[in-house]
Structures are given as C-alpha cells and as structure tokens.
Amino acid sequence: MLRHLCLIAALCPTVAWATHAATTPGGLLDAARDLGASNGSTLAQSPMQHADQQMYFLHGKIAVADEDPIFFANVSAAESARPLPLRGNERYFLVMIPKALQAYYFEHGRIGEGFDLVGKYVGNTEYRNAQGETVTATIFAATHFDLWSKRQGWRPLLKPSRVPVSLP
Numbered sequence: 001m002l003r004h005l006c007l008i009a010a011l012c013p014t015v016a017w018a019t020h021a022a023t024t025p026g027g028l029l030d031a032a033r034d035l036g037a038s039n040g041s042t043l044a045q046s047p048m049q050h051a052d053q054q055m056y057f058l059h060g061k062i063a064v065a066d067e068d069p070i071f072f073a074n075v076s077a078a079e080s081a082r083p084l085p086l087r088g089n090e091r092y093f094l095v096m097i098p099k100a101l102q103a104y105y106f107e108h109g110r111i112g113e114g115f116d117l118v119g120k121y122v123g124n125t126e127y128r129n130a131q132g133e134t135v136t137a138t139i140f141a142a143t144h145f146d147l148w149s150k151r152q153g154w155r156p157l158l159k160p161s162r163v164p165v166s167l168p
Helices: 001-010 030-035 041-045 100-106
Strands: 017-018 057-065 070-075 091-098 114-128 132-145 163-165
Touching: 030 057, 030 114, 030 132, 041 057, 041 070, 041 132, 057 091, 057 132, 057 163, 091 114
Parallel strands: 091 132
Antiparallel strands: 017 163, 057 070, 057 114, 070 091, 114 132
C-alpha cells in the first residue's frame, strides 16, 4: 500500500531541504522559527484543495509504516501534554522522509512513536478509512524530524540552516 503512495509522492513537484537533529539544545519551536514554519496541526486534519508548498510544524504519532521512507501518522498533542482522546474517526497525514534523515528514521522509528516534524506541504493523497469512506490526507516532506524517544534537538547540518537532498 505504501509503495503506491511513494510513487504518488515522487510525482509531487518538490525540492526538500533536510536538516539533521544533533545533540544540541533546541527542538521543534527552534526548528520552526529557523525554517519559517507555521502550525500545521489543523492543516493535517483539514487539507487545502491544493498544496501551498509552505513549511509547517506539528506533533504526530507514526500510525502505518513499512520498509519505505514514507508513513501515515495522526496528529498528536505535544509530548508533554495529555494524550488526545481517540474518537474513532482519526484523520491521517503522510510524511516523506528524505535520504538525509532515513538512517535515523529506520533505526529508531516505531509504530505508535511520537515525533516532532517541520516539513513542506507538498500535496494530498486519498485513502479509505475504517468506515470505507474516501478521505484526503496531507503530504508533508520532512525537513526536521525528531522522535520523542530519541530526542536530539535542533541543529542544521550546514549554514545556512538547510542542506539540499532528493526525496525517495
């Protein structure tokens, strides 16, 4: 299933800028500020008709993943906040992990794992939910990705705070 979405995601016209989390202070809000990102929590729940190619930040939990560097996630409260109640009609968004962050993602990522994300809104895709309805999901190309269990902070690989990479 995710293999088909990788093909869809590869067709989205985008150039991603990946950053590497390192053992320095800082986190999501520092990365969001440095990359000029806006809050994307509501966008993940209610996508625009057309992706605006802008940067957004949000918290999420990995929901559906396989061996590809792309996964479905659902919006989550910040790590320090109380968990969001499950309503049975969860909305998902898609995250594409660029090559510069794949080793970190594949080594430490787990289903149900919480993360902080700064990424570019590159497109939409559709999926069927548990009720059989077709639902639109937002696609974010990750720029900053930090798993809650492996907090590493925020620091760009090079100055200025971006390193060009190709998406999978």
